[in-house]
Amino acid sequence: MSSGIVLVDKPGGMTSHDVVARTRRLAGTRKVGHAGTLDPMATGLLILGLNSATRLLTYVVGLDKEYTATIVLGADTTTDDAEGETLTVASPAAISAVTEAAIAAGITALSGDILQVPSSVSAIKVNGERAYARVRAGETVELKSRPVTISAFEVLETRRGEDRIELDVRVECSTGTYIRALARDLGAGLGVGGHLSALRRTRIGPFMVGDAASLEDLAPAQQLIASASAAAMLFPTVTLDAQRAVDLGHGKRIGLEGFPETSGPIAALAPGGRLIGLVSAGSTTARCIVNFPTDAAAEDSPEGPAQS
Template sequence: MRKKQEEYTGPSGVLLVDKAPDMTSHDVVAIARRALNTKKIGHCGTLDPMATGLLMLVIGKATKIQDLLMSEDKVYEGTMTLGTRTSTQDREGEVVETREVGDYSEAEIAAAFESFTGEFEQLPPMVSAIKQGGVPLYKLARKGQEVERKMRPVCVTRYEIDKIDLPEITFKVFCSKGFYVRTYANDIGEKLGCGAHLSALRRSNSGKFNLERAVTVDQLKDANPEVLLPALISLAEISLMRGA
């Protein structure tokens, strides 16, 4: 006779974390597992090591709605540096090309951003977690391999150009799931004719969630239940937030 699976009795809910730079999303999950003493944790949407900001952790019974939460639109704050292309499309890669940066007007820059608004397709970068033949692309990239990738449909509902201080442009982008901000920066640089790479990135929103209720990585490492347990957003509250 099959043994009945024990019902999960640990903490459940969504924990919002303000990810620090120079760590992976999996690093944050590992810290949370130790802090909350549970293995039943996942995250909604990978942030690259250089990126900071909102990382949503689904804990316990909340892991059942992981795919639902990952499908939400996102908001990112970023900085692109014109004139330099890199192997990873961000500041962590090797410089592969440098070009002169023109004295672009605000109108020219806005036109480049405007060309990547609404629904369009992106070519995923080689340094990404997308799998081909069961192998993540970034593992192939580490071996110096480049494979053919399929264009993927994405959507930008809005953008804001916050500051232009050439060669840097600071911006916000409101986008769909599966959107690569570093590819966005690269493509805008190509549109301008000088190339670009993403030099800073912060995720501020995912669906209805933002950083207001996020705990820091240091708070997570402290593993203080008086801080972490009240920070958990319950499944009932999530249902109300999403209008379910």
């Protein structure tokens, strides 16, 4: 099986690891990892790396993301989503008092550069253990706020009932943002509580869920995006001559002829188009920061850090 990435539209009710396990069986390789966990309740785009392309996933994880979601105003839960136990329920009078203007103001307050306290049932580690594991063990976990950027937060549709208001929303955000926490904080700010009832990831960086395969139609060999093509969607590229390609593959520094001017990583390609590595350009030479061995060599290499 060649190296590359596969876009999967994860169904609800499955963990991200379930999707990885199925892909390993279909692709016939253990070297499969994913970029960015989706909760079992969530659906949408999951990016998988196969073989040496798992080394690209570190860079995919940090990309901005887009989601569509349904926020329920009128109750908060232990998990900030519909799978948790209900903590408080707002009265019908409190629900009816929530105006469209108040909702809009609450969304504005949660837009732009904000400090967000992640959900206590997140996968963030606290003293070496996942926060959600501590919560399930009966502990009270208080996580520190962290800076995130909400570049878009818009209401697509509003449905009002006697005991709740449901908002279908679209969110574009930086990595590390918890949409459940946005639902929680919007409800708290309006004084009625809030939680998430549906979540779908529609984009990660340049990768769209519309280009992803359903799990039923997943055939990794046919849907594989080659490592070089994936890298070209993420970074500027340079095609090296044969000698510099060999030198870079052997870990040597190479000259900068033909290199684009950029401060970030550059994807270096062999004359035939194969991805050799990601390089960092200095003032006179470039060095490899991540190498991508041929698939034959990758078979004998240890699994990368992005494995699931």
